[in-house]
Amino acid sequence: MLLMQPAVEMESSVNNATAATRVIIIIPAMNEASSVGQVVRGALRVLPAAVALVVDDGSTDRTTAEGEAAGALVVRLPYNLGIGGAVQTGFRYALEKGFDVAVQVDGDGQHLPEEIPKLLRTMESENADLVVGSRFIEESGYRPSFARRIGIRLFAALLGCICGRRLTDTTSGFRAAGRLAIAHLSEMYACDYPEVESLVTLHRAGFKIVEVPVHMVARAEGSSSIGAIQGFYYMLKVVLAVLVDVVAKPIFTRQEIETTLRAARK
């Protein structure tokens, strides 16, 4: 596996409580020129020491230019890989450069940068590998349609059964991943329905997943493009993908990753 090569800049701040935690903010963006700059500036204002990495997923507008102007590094994919492939590019970068925490924030501005520290604090206090920002733990003002609510409930119930713990927001793309989770995700991140599927693979691989309540901004223009029939079809595909993930091999466990990274450091 590619990961098994020792990472180049892995030395810094490993198992060193006094060293500052190196945080990277991964911002997947496809044609988000109007919002990506604001997201980057917001994130860097909250965490001035962090690195913002915009993954431009084959945009045809000024997403790259806006991201760079706002002070982010921009990885530009030559064509559209989809959200899964784009975010995974960020995780691969984070792994290679030895970041301790990777925070994923959508480029469309629906996630609030001010809530990033909440994810980081929870990761620390709960000793979690993955912290997911959830719209549904507390009253967050988010009002999905009836059909959407059913889908959300179904995913939550399914994932809850598989993972053996209560999960409320399985499609949330507002998350923070620790070092071992970064290593896992840079190998295993699903390209089809990455948010839902990664919960299953991370759980199976022995990672600790924790949710925290967050607020999200409603979609600025228009509603989601998913209609009723497409919505049902989407649900069916996700459920199938999740069932495949339950039996998929290999799972690349937390234990294996820990052993490998420790060996690479020596």
Place this chain on the structure above:
Amino acid sequence: MNLHIAVVICAIGGFFALLTFELVRRKHLRPEYALLWAALALLTLIVALVPGVIELLIRLTGMTYQSSVIVLLFVFTAVMLMNYSVIASRHGGRIIRLTQEVALLRLEIQRLRNGKEMPKN
């Protein structure tokens, strides 16, 4: 099996054997993917050249009608297509990884060119 049919089957088997060999020789077909085709040619030739094989197959499978051959063809086609689906999936995964690597390398080159570690405001 009468001689006429034996000759026709033999010709088909020989044609596939030659075609596979020639495609591999000209590097239009990678040897790993040629194996199934080579197996098909070999099987066809065996059926044509070794007397009694067809009769044995009929007794084993219970396919007494000529049209049952179509079932065999279908099975072979299905195996072939499954083989290609696996190959296509593998290549799909590799292309994604390559795309990511290329994009990351491009960022790295740009950073080296600019001579600074991180562009920050």
